[in-house]
Amino acid sequence: xxxxxxxxxxxxxxxxxxxxxxxxxxxxxxxxxxxxxxxxxxxxxxxxxxxxxxxxxxxxxxxxxxxxxxxxxxxxxxxxxxxxxxxxxxxxxxxxxxxxxxxxxxxxxxxxxxx
Amino acid sequence: xxxxxxxxxxxxxxxxxxxxxxxxxxxxxxxxxxxxxxxxxxxxxxxxxxxxxxxxxxxxxxxxxxxxxxxxxxxxxxxxxxxxxxxxxxxxxxxxxxxxxxxxxxxxxxxxx
Numbered sequence: 001x002x003x004x005x006x007x008x009x010x011x012x013x014x015x016x017x018x019x020x021x022x023x024x025x026x027x028x029x030x031x032x033x034x035x036x037x038x039x040x041x042x043x044x045x046x047x048x049x050x051x052x053x054x055x056x057x058x059x060x061x062x063x064x065x066x067x068x069x070x071x072x073x074x075x076x077x078x079x080x081x082x083x084x085x086x087x088x089x090x091x092x093x094x095x096x097x098x099x100x101x102x103x104x105x106x107x108x109x110x111x112x113x114x115x
Numbered sequence: 116x117x118x119x120x121x122x123x124x125x126x127x128x129x130x131x132x133x134x135x136x137x138x139x140x141x142x143x144x145x146x147x148x149x150x151x152x153x154x155x156x157x158x159x160x161x162x163x164x165x166x167x168x169x170x171x172x173x174x175x176x177x178x179x180x181x182x183x184x185x186x187x188x189x190x191x192x193x194x195x196x197x198x199x200x201x202x203x204x205x206x207x208x209x210x211x212x213x214x215x216x217x218x219x220x221x222x223x224x225x226x227x228x
Binding site: 095101 | 222
C-alpha cells in the first residue's frame with residue numbers, strides 16, 4: 001500500500017524563523033518518486049521538487065532544502081529564514097514505479113508565517 | 116504558456132442538477148487526472164486517463180463520470196450532484212513516465228446545496 005503521512009496539521013512561526021515540515025511515506029515499490037507541492041492562499045498547486053528513491057542526496061534551492069532519508073522513509077522540507085510569502089499549505093506526495101499515473105498525497109501542513 | 120485550464124473556477128448548484136467541469140491542457144500530455152481536495156484528507160484521485168479513450172477509476176469515483184475523446188480535454192461530469200460532493204476539484208496532466216511532476220489546474224470550488 002502507498003501512503004503519505006504529514007503529521008503536522010498546522011505550524012505557526014514568526015518571520016525569519018526556520019521551519020521543517022515532516023513527511024513520512026509507506027510504499028512497497030523498489031523505485032518511487034516523492035514530491036512537494038505548495039498551495040498558497042490563492043488555491044493553485046505549485047510544484048516545488050521531485051526526488052527519486054535511488055537518489056538520496058539532499059537538495060537546496062535558495063531558502064528551501066529537502067532531506068530524503070530512505071532508512072526512516074522520510075522526505076522532510078525545511079524553509080530557512082521564513083517569510084510571510086511562505087504562508088501556504090504544503091503537500092507531500094508519492095508516486096509509485098508501476099501505478100505512476102497516480103499521486104498519493106499527504107493531508108497537508110498549513111504553515112502560517114507571522115510578521 | 117504551458118497550462119491546465121479548468122472551468123468554472125467557482126460553482127454553486129443544487130442537488131441533482133447535472134454539471135460538467137471542463138479541463139484542458141496544452142502540453143500534449145498523455146496522462147490526465149481529477150482529484151478532489153477535502154480538509155484533513157489531502158487530495159484524492161477520482162478518475163484518471165492514460166490516453167484518449169482510456170480511463171479508469173481512482174480512489175473515490177462514486178458519483179462521477181469522465182470522458183477522454185481528445186487528448187487535450189478531460190471533463191468531469193456529475194450526473195446527479197449531492198452535498199457530499201461539495202469540494203475543491205483539481206485537474207492535472209502529466210507527461211508519461213513516473214519521474215515527472217503533474218501540472219495542476221487552478222481548481223474548481225464546487226458547492227452543492
